[in-house]
Structures are given as structure tokens and as C-alpha cells.
Amino acid sequence: xxxxxxxxxxxxxxxxxxxxxxxxxxxxxxxxxxxxxxxxxxxxxxxxxxxxxxxxxxxxxxxxxxxxxxxxxxxxxxxxxxxxxxxxxxxxxxxxxxxxxxxxxxxxxxxxxxxxxxxxxxxxxxxxxxxxxxxxxxxxxxxxxxxxxxxxxxxxxxxxxxxxxxxxxxxxxxxxxxxxxxxxxxxxxxxxxxxxxxxxxxxxxxxxxxxxxxxxxxxxxxxxxxxxxxxxxxxxxxxxxxxxxxxxxxxxxxxxxxxxxxxxxxxxxxxxxxxxxxxxxxxxxxxxxxxxxxxxxxxxxxxxxxxxxxxxxxxxxxxxxxxxxxxxxxxxxxxxxxxxxxxxxxxxxxxxxxxxxxxxxxxxxxxxxxxxxxxxxxxxxxxxxxxxxxxxxxxxxxxxxxxxxxxxxxxxxxxxxxxxxxxxxxxxxxxxxxxxxxxxxxxxxxxxxxxxxxxxxxxxx
Ligand code: AMP
Ligand code: ZN
Numbered sequence: 001x002x003x004x005x006x007x008x009x010x011x012x013x014x015x016x017x018x019x020x021x022x023x024x025x026x027x028x029x030x031x032x033x034x035x036x037x038x039x040x041x042x043x044x045x046x047x048x049x050x051x052x053x054x055x056x057x058x059x060x061x062x063x064x065x066x067x068x069x070x071x072x073x074x075x076x077x078x079x080x081x082x083x084x085x086x087x088x089x090x091x092x093x094x095x096x097x098x099x100x101x102x103x104x105x106x107x108x109x110x111x112x113x114x115x116x117x118x119x120x121x122x123x124x125x126x127x128x129x130x131x132x133x134x135x136x137x138x139x140x141x142x143x144x145x146x147x148x149x150x151x152x153x154x155x156x157x158x159x160x161x162x163x164x165x166x167x168x169x170x171x172x173x174x175x176x177x178x179x180x181x182x183x184x185x186x187x188x189x190x191x192x193x194x195x196x197x198x199x200x201x202x203x204x205x206x207x208x209x210x211x212x213x214x215x216x217x218x219x220x221x222x223x224x225x226x227x228x229x230x231x232x233x234x235x236x237x238x239x240x241x242x243x244x245x246x247x248x249x250x251x252x253x254x255x256x257x258x259x260x261x262x263x264x265x266x267x268x269x270x271x272x273x274x275x276x277x278x279x280x281x282x283x284x285x286x287x288x289x290x291x292x293x294x295x296x297x298x299x300x301x302x303x304x305x306x307x308x309x310x311x312x313x314x315x316x317x318x319x320x321x322x323x324x325x326x327x328x329x330x331x332x333x334x335x336x337x338x339x340x341x342x343x344x345x346x347x348x349x350x351x352x353x354x355x356x357x358x359x360x361x362x363x364x365x366x367x368x369x370x371x372x373x374x375x376x377x378x379x380x381x382x383x384x385x386x387x388x389x390x391x392x393x394x395x396x397x398x399x400x401x402x403x404x405x406x407x408x409x410x411x412x413x414x415x416x417x418x419x420x421x422x423x424x425x426x427x428x429x430x431x432x433x434x435x436x437x438x439x440x441x442x443x444x445x446x447x448x449x450x451x452x453x454x455x456x457x458x459x460x461x
Contacts, residue, residue, distance in 0.1 A: 001013070001014045001016075001052070001053065001056055001371070001372040002014065002372060002373055002374055003049075003240075003271055003273060003374055003375065004273070004318060004374050005270075005271045005272060005273075006171055006248055006272040006273070006274050007170060007171055007267070007269075007271070007272045011374055012271065014239070014240075014271065015239075015270070016058050016239075017239070020059070021058070021059040021060055021061040022053055022058050022059065022060045022061070022239050022240065023061055023063075023234035023235065023238030023239050023240065024046070024049070024050060024053075024060055024061065024062045024063070024234075024238070024239065024240040024241075024242065025062075025063045025064070025065075025226070025229075025230040025233075025234060025238065025240070025241050025242070025269075026042075026043065026046040026062065026063070026064045026065075026121065026241075026242045026243065027064075027065065027226055027241075027242070027243040027244075027247055027251065028043075028064040028065045028066045028067065028109075028124070029043075029066065029067065029105075029109055030067040030068075030071040030086050030087075031066050031067065031068050031087075031101070031102050031104075031105035031106045031109060032071075032086040032087045032089070032090040032101060032102075032105060033090060033105060033287075034105065034108060034109075034112075034294045034296065035105075035108075035109050035112060035294065035295075036285060036292045036293060036294055037278060037285075037293045037294065037295065037297075037298065037308060037323060038277060038278040038280075038285050038292075039244075040112070040113075040116060040118075040295065040308075040312075041244075041275060041277070041278040041312055041321065042242070042243065042244040042275045043064075043113065043118055044116065044118065044309065044312045044313075045242060045273070045275040045317045045375075046062065046064070046121075046242045047117075047118040047119055047409065048313070048317075048375060048377060048407065049240070049242065049273065049375060050062045050119065050121075051119065051406065051407045051409065052371040052372075052375060052407055054406075055368075055371065055406055055407050056368060056371065056372060060122075061122050061123070061233070061234065062119075062121040062122050062123075063121060063122065063123040063124075063125065063229065063230060063233045063234055064121040064123070064124050064125075065124075065125050065126070065127065065225060065226060065229050065230075066102075066106050066109070066124060066125070066126045066127070067127055067222065067225065068087060068102035068106065068126050068127050068128050068209075069085065069087060069098075069102075069127050069128050069209045069219050069220065071085070071086050071087075071222045072084060072085055072086065072222065073086060073089060085098075085207075085209075085219070087101055087102055087209065088207065088208070088209075091208060097208055098208040098209050099208065099209070102126075102128070106126070110124070112294070112295040112296075112305075115295055115299075115305040116295060116305045116306065116308055116309045117306060117309055117409040117410070117411060118409075119409075123233050125229045125232075125233065127220065127225035127229075128209065130225065130228055130229050130232065131211045131220065133228040133229065133232050134220045134224045134225060134228040135198075135211075135213050135214070135220075136228075137224060137227060137228045137231075137258065137262050138154060138197045138198055138213075138220075138224065139214065140262040140263075141156065141197065141258065141261055141262050142154075144164075144261060144262070144264075145157075145160055146160050146161050146261045147197060148190065149215065150186075150188040150189065151188060151200075152186075152188075152196075152199060152200055153196045153197070153198050153199040153200050153215075153218065153221070154196070154197045154198040154215050155189060155190075155194045155195065155196055155197060156194055156195050156196075156197055156254070156257060156258065156261075157190060157191075157194055158191055158193045158194050158257065159190060159191055159194075161257055161261055166257070166260065166261065168193060168253060168257055169193065169249075169253045170253065170256070171248055171249070171252050171253050171256065171272060172248065172249040172250070172253050173248065173249055195221060195223060195250075195254050196221035196222075197220070197221050197223075197224050197258070198213055198215055198218050198219075198220060198221060198224075199218050199219055199220075199221060200215070200216055200217065200218040201216075201217045201218050201219070207219065222251070223251055223254040223255055223258060224258060226251070226255050227255050227258040227259040227262070227268075230255075230259075230269075231259060231263070231268075236259070236263045236265050236268070237265055237267065237268060237269075237270075238268075238269060238270070239269070239270050239271060240269070240270070240271050240273060241255075241269040241271070241272050241273065242273045242274075242275070243273075243274060243275070244274065244275055244277065245274045245275060245276055245277060246277070247274070248272070248274050252272060255268070256268055256269070273317075274318075275317045275318070276317065276318055276319055276320045276321070277320055278312075278320070278321050278322075278323055279320055279321070279322045279323065280293065280322075280323045280324075281322070281323075281324055282322055285323075293323070295308070298328070301325070303328060303332055304332065304335070306335060306409075306410055306411060307328060307331045307332035307335050308328065308331070309409060309410065310331040310332075310334060310335045310410060311323070311327060311328055311331035312377075313377040313378070313380075313381055313408065314327075314331060314377075314378060314381065315377075315378065316374075316375075316376060316377065316378055317375055317377070318374070335410060337388075338384070338388065338401075338410065338412065339410075339412055339415040340417070341388050341397075341401075342398060342401050342402075342412040342413070342415070343415060343416060343417065344394070345394035345395065345397040345398040345401070346394065346395065346398050347394065348393060348394020348395060348397075349394075350393035350394055350395075351393060352392075352393050352396055356391070356392045356393065356396070359390060359392055360392055360396055360400055363383055363386065363387050363390070363400060364400065364403070366383045366386075367380055367383045367384070367404055370382075370383060371407065380404070380407070380408075381408075383404075384401065384404055384408070387400055387401060387404075388401075
């Protein structure tokens with residue numbers, strides 16, 4: 001299989017281990033709010049990658065973390081270590097405890113993963129369950145002289161690291177790691193690129209999440225958890241690391257520096273795979289823009305979550321994909337057609353000729369080739385549609401599609417025409433709208449239109 005490696009900036013053949021499993025780590029969500037369909041684009045990428053590797057004959061050990069402490073609001077804006085812990089902030093605004101918030105959103109995330117058929121990673125690990133491992137890793141960095149202390153915590157010293165012959169920030173797209181690109185610069189840091197390994201609890205204040213450490217009461221910096229947990233479960237060197245493109249210039253270079261700095265072994269990860277972002281209506285998605293759609297939004301608007309899964313596969317993972325309700329509707333209708341073809345194919349009585357047998361092998365090969373070519377899902381889907389249109393006998397068509405569905409994850413075999421994709425909630429909304437219309441309450445009818453009900457009516461009739 002060939003994959004684009006962000007580290008070398010080219011497509012490379014994956015050198016699969018002769019024995020044992022392919023180690024693969026995905027940077028998981030920060031569990032302070034509901035994951036968006038943007039976040040899930042990245043998790044679909046790891047799911048498709050793990051499924052494809054398995055389909056092509058490898059054994060995979062997939063590890064995903066859940067960030068439940070230490071990810072600060074400033075971390076994604078260029079400068080690590082500024083702002084407030086996202087979980088603490090969510091606790092303050094909701095009046096809940098940070099631990100409860102983490103539990104609540106972690107379990108919701110697992111539920112949403114299941115509803116879009118993302119196979120559960122072999123290990124799902126939380127930062128707060130691995131404080132000991134993170135402290136041990138920081139101690140190793142300290143012993144090698146790669147840390148220093150300032151008033152709010154222990155920091156990684158990128159200059160000291162480079163003086164030992166290492167290169168910091170190889171993964172970054174140039175410019176982003178320069179000081180000027182940072183939103184806010186901590187003047188106590190020796191260098192703007194340095195980042196927190198351990199942060200102290202504020203003086204005289206008790207945090208809901210805090211731990212004793214050799215440096216005092218506090219909590220881990222955001223990046224150290226991924227180094228500690230990936231190496232714990234996959235070893236000091238492993239093959240694949242997946243994340244969204246926003247992690248490429250700060251979080252991942254920091255992971256490399258921490259891991260290679262602590263073990264002295266290079267490379268920590270052989271291949272870095274970054275997924276491009278999902279846009280909504282051509283722009284950024286965000287809570288303030290009212291378009292931070294979630295799997296729940298998709299369901300509430302009457303769509304089967306697997307239509308969203310289909311939609312993700314219509315774009316190559318290295319290109320941005322634009323989510324619109326129209327595009328989702330098109331994916332839902334393609335999925336519906338595929339399911340019907342699959343279902344009906346089971347009733348066919350055609351027989352298999354040697355010529356058709358050859359076709360089956362070719363389709364299978366083209367499908368595998370598409371996966372092996374940097375996970376080209378749009379091309380793989382095109383092969384699926386060739387199969388749909390082909391004259392191969394129904395039962396064989398069904399078998400072939402079932403085989404491909406091991407990667408697609410569309411649950412083709414579980415569908416029958418009796419299954420309805422319209423949820424109870426949507427039926428209820430429809431009823432309310434009709435009632436509103438009946439009493440000429442146009443205002444109410446209009447409000448519910450903007451909630452997407454009109455689209456569902458269109459779909460049904
Ligand atoms: P976070 O919960 O902010 O830590 O993000 C979790 C993951 O979702 C990271 O790998 C991000 O890169 C990814 N992510 C966030 N927004 C998007 C988006 N719009 N499209 C694709 N991936 C995203
Ligand atoms: Zn990470």
C-alpha cells in the first residue's frame with residue numbers, strides 16, 4: 001500500500017512488518033463538547049485506513065486517545081500553552097464537574113463513532129488514566145537536559161534539543177512554527193516554539209483535575225499524553241500516526257520532539273498521515289457560525305448516519321470536502337440505491353460463466369488497487385458502481401459488494417426495504433408542522449422549515 005507521508009512530503013510504500021501488527025495511532029477528540037462532523041472526518045480516515053490495511057491482509061493495532069485534560073483554548077491558534085483548559089472552561093459554563101463533562105462527552109463520542117460504523121480502536125485511552133506514564137516521560141526528558149522551569153510550568157527546550165543534533169519541526173509547513181505566527185507569546189519561554197510538558201495548578205487554587213508530581217501539583221501539557229500513550233501501547237517506534245491537518249505544525253512536531261528526545265530512537269513514527277478539513281457551505285465550521293453540525297444533527301434532520309459515512313468517502317482524504325445538505329441528500333440517495341441493488345441481487349438466479357468470473361476478479365483487483373493508492377476512496381466507490389451496473393450474476397454481485405463493504409462499512413447486508421431511515425423525532429416534527437399549517441400558524445411552520453423539515457418532506461413525497 002502507498003500512502004502520502006507528511007514527513008517526507010511524498011507518496012511512499014508502506015513497509016509492513018514481517019511479523020506482528022501494524023501499529024497505528026490516531027489523535028482523538030478533546031471531550032469537552034460534542035464532536036462535530038468535521039472531527040469525524042478525521043476519524044473516518046483512520047477507520048478507512050485500518051479497515052483497508054486489514055482488507056489487504058495486514059493485522060493492525062489501532063490506538064486512539066481521548067483528551068480529557070490539558071488541552072488549552074489557545075493551543076489550536078498557533079501558540080501552545082495559552083488560554084484555559086477546555087474542560088475547565090466547559091465545567092465553568094455549565095456548572096458541572098470537569099470529570100463529569102469528560103465522561104459524558106467520551107461516552108457520546110463512542111456512541112457517535114458506532115452510529116457511523118467506525119470500528120472501535122483496539123485501545124481507547126484517556127490522558128487522565130496515564131498521568132504516571134506522562135510524568136515518567138517528562139523525567140526522561142529532564143534527565144537529558146531538554147526541560148526548564150518557568151513560573152507556570154515545566155517546558156520543553158527546543159534549542160537544547162536541536163543542539164544535540166535533532167531537528168525540530170520537520171513536519172510543519174514552513175512559517176507556521178515561526179514566532180510571528182503565534183497569537184500570544186509567553187515572554188518567560190526561552191523560545192516561542194518551546195511548549196509546556198507540565199503546568200502548575202494556579203497558586204492558592206485547587207483544580208478539579210490535578211495531580212502530584214516531582215515539580216509540584218499540576219496537570220500535563222496537551223502534547224505529552226500522545227507520546228506517552230502511543231509509546232506505551234505501540235512501542236517506541238511504530239508505523240502510522242493519523243490526525244487532522246491542523247495538528248501537523250505544532251502538536252505532531254511536539255510529539256516527535258518529546259518521543260525522540262526521551263528515547264533517542266528515530267523515527268518515532270515512520271509515516272504521518274494528515275486528513276484535510278471538512279468545510280461547511282464552503283467555509284469554516286464553528287459553534288458561533290451555527291454550523292457545527294454533529295452526528296445528532298444529521299439524525300435529527302432525518303438522515304441515516306451512514307449517509308454521512310458515504311459522503312465522507314466521496315472525497316479524497318487529502319482534499320478538503322465541502323459539506324452541504326444537498327451533498328448529503330445525494331449521498332443518502334446513492335446509499336439507498338446501493339442497498340436496494342444489494343438486496344435485490346440476493347434474489348437473482350443467474351449463473352456464473354467463466355467470462356463473468358474474470359470480471360469479478362478484475363473488479364476486486366481494481367478495488368484493492370484504489371485502496372492501495374493512497375486510500376483513494378472516490379476511485380474505490382467508482383468501482384463499486386461499476387459492479388452495480390455489471391451483468392455478473394446477482395448472488396456473485398452480492399458477494400462482491402459484501403466483500404467491499406468490509407472497507408466501506410455501509411452495512412449493506414443489514415438493510416431490507418422494511419427499514420425506515422426517518423427517525424421518530426423527524427416524524428414528530430413533521431406532524432407539528434402540518435398541525436401548524438392547519439391552524440395557519442405560518443410563523444411556527446416557518447421556524448420548523450429552517451430546522452430542515454421542508455427538506456425531509458421533499459424527500460418523503
Ligand atoms: P479536537 O477535539 O479539537 O482535539 O479535534 C479532534 C480532531 O478533529 C483533530 O484531529 C482535528 O484535526 C480534527 N478536526 C477538527 N476540525 C476538523 C474539520 N473541520 N475537518 C476535519 N477534521 C477536523
Ligand atoms: Zn495527539
